[in-house]
Amino acid sequence: MTGRPPEIHRMPQLLDRWTYRTTPTVVFGRGCLDELPDHVRRIADGPALIVTDKGLVEAGVVERVTDELDRADIVATVWDEAEPEPPTVSVDACAQAIREANPAVVLGLGGGSAMDTSQIAACVVTNGGKAEDWIGVEVVRKPGVPTISIPTTAGTASEVTGNAVMVLPDRSNKLTVVSPFIYPQTALIDPALTDSVPSHITAATGMDTFCHAAESFITRRATQHTRQPAADALRRTLEFLPRAVADGTDREARDQMAYACLQAGYSLANAGVILVHGLAHAIGARARIPHGVANTVGLLPVMRMTADRNPALMAQLADPLGVAADIVDPTERARAAVAVIERLVDQVDLPTTLREVGVERDWLPELAAATLSNTRVVHNSPVQPDAAELTRLLEGIFAY
Ligand SMILES: NC(=O)c1ccc[n+]([C@@H]2O[C@H](COP(=O)([O-])OP(=O)(O)OC[C@H]3O[C@@H](n4cnc5c(N)ncnc54)[C@H](O)[C@@H]3O)[C@@H](O)[C@H]2O)c1
Ligand SMILES: [Fe+2]
Known part of the structure; x- marks a missing residue:
């Protein structure tokens, strides 16, 4: 992420009025x-x-x-x-x-x-x-x-x-x-x-942090003030989550992930999340799977859909994802951003299909309806599919 002037600074709504809340006292450190x-x-x-x-x-x-x-x-x-x-x-x-x-x-x-x-x-x-x-x-x-x-x-x-x-x-x-x-x-x-979190829970919880950062970066409520910690969380998660998953005794990776989680939280709390979390809540409740696993299943299809429909927005996410500055075309940058996320999902080795997490095919319309009933998340989403489109999206990740 060098050289290229970040387009986000020129988007007036990011400097518009906002309210920022957080916990009054935050104590951090090993x-x-x-x-x-x-x-x-x-x-x-x-x-x-x-x-x-x-x-x-x-x-x-x-x-x-x-x-x-x-x-x-x-x-x-x-x-x-x-x-x-x-x-x-x-x-x-x-x-x-x-x-x-x-x-x-x-x-x-x-x-x-x-x-x-x-x-x-x-x-x-x-x-x-x-x-x-x-x-x-x-x-x-x-x-x-x-x-x-x-x-x-x-x-x-x-x-x-x-x-x-x-x-x-x-x-x-x-x-x-x-x-x-x-x-x-x-x-x-x-x-x-x-330090004692087992590898598969490290992976799932770390992907929750990644989703908080990536979703809140492109939510309709994002501001300059929320995008800064989100970007920081994205960079740290890309570098340190695979290390924490591979070796739970890697203290630097644990410390960095704890900090990434905090930064993503500052953004999530104030900019909200989008359809990845909306889907995860519906899927997680019904299939009884951990939150981070459900998020990982929904992450790629929502990001691919956003890249298709709003490449300029996904191109902004490409900056903190470390996409090379010489890829300038928004559509290309959006695709490259998705590719970075695909690599991360691959590295943490979590399920990516609905069948793997116990979802049955005839649940899909209900899962789509439950997701869309979460109006707060739908309203925050930069891309808003209807029930039929969301059902098709779920069919696309049912099995490979
Ligand atoms: N409040 C929010 O803003 C927010 C944001 C995202 C998710 N959530 C919610 O948080 C919940 C998921 O939390 P989670 O992903 O942290 O998982 P979790 O709290 O359900 O914990 C998962 C498992 O990890 C074990 N565990 C936790 N810490 C451990 C440690 N240090 N050593 C060994 N084992 C450990 C727990 O005993 C548990 O069995 C979901 O209900 C989700 O919806 C809330
Ligand atoms: Fe979450």
């Missing part, structure tokens, strides 16, 4: 878990409840956190029932656990599943009702119990977004609680906590 007691005390002088999942207990991550709190004489109890891709009923169970423990602060410790569960449940406790009642944009009425989010995957950036996602009871879709009250008070990002 080893920063030792600062956790200070941040707990800054919020409240009282007991903590750790919301996490059984995988984190088995990996020894929960013990590392309780040891830090013990050393500082902070009383903490652990609720380790958070479920992957959390269904609403699991979030309600978490809210009940918070009511019973009555903590001064809730610590969401885990991947996006545990962090999202903690953030929504903390709001359910103060707002009343059930988790499902608060789905939608700015529906939550008041702040929840104070939360600190501590990510253990480099993927979702839930710790710096005002979004939290749940699977609907009928499993027809995953929907989001979007609210300024969903942001935790503090995000504590210690990349060392990701």
Whole structure:
């Protein structure tokens, strides 16, 4: 990405008015878990409840956190029932656990599943009702119990977004609680906590980061302010995700991916995502597959469609994807951008067809309809297919 003046700087809407939100305190760096007691005390002088999942207990991550709190004489109890891709009923169970423990602060410790569960449940406790009642944009009425989010995957950036996602009871879709009250008070990002993530989860979560960055870069709400961190996340992910997947002990790759995730999160939280995530939510809920895997399945067809219909926009994405400056024709640059993404998907070795992830052919029209019912994501998308076109797109990735 040298020499060529970036066209994005000349697009007036990117410098138009915007609002930018993030978590008030963000702490980053290998080893920063030792600062956790200070941040707990800054919020409240009282007991903590750790919301996490059984995988984190088995990996020894929960013990590392309780040891830090013990050393500082902070009383903490652990609720380790958070479920992957959390269904609403699991979030309600978490809210009940918070009511019973009555903590001064809730610590969401885990991947996006545990962090999202903690953030929504903390709001359910103060707002009343059930988790499902608060789905939608700015529906939550008041702040929840104070939360600190501590990510253990480099993927979702839930710790710096005002979004939290749940699977609907009928499993027809995953929907989001979007609210300024969903942001935790503090995000504590210690990349060392990701060292124990197995290779296939490193791949899936890293592809989630890539999707956040790539989608938010071309969303209709992108601004200059969101494109900068998105571009940074794209460059780092292209370089370091394959390394982290190949060798989980590669600390530089882990640290860089944790930072890429954060940067992509800043962009995602403020510019939103597009149809890749829309498809992933419908596919993931129905086929019960991890979020990052579902995103990877939807990524290439959506990017190819965007390259076909809006090559000038995809040509802008080519810059942070490192496409050579001497490819100047927008259509060629758009194709080259898609080729870079194809190479990354190949390197991380995740499924790319619907059949591989357990989708049945007769689900496709319903999956297309569920995707299009997510109007927020559809509205953000620079390219907007109708139900028939989206069904054809899904047929195209059913099997090779
Ligand atoms: N809030 C947001 O903005 C946002 C953004 C993207 C995705 N999400 C949501 O986040 C969820 C997915 O989160 P995820 O991809 O981080 O996966 P996850 O939280 O479901 O975790 C996946 C698995 O990895 C294990 N794991 C996590 N950290 C580990 C570690 N350090 N060592 C060993 N094992 C570990 C967990 O135990 C779990 O079994 C989905 O529900 C998705 O919709 C939210
Ligand atoms: Fe995501």
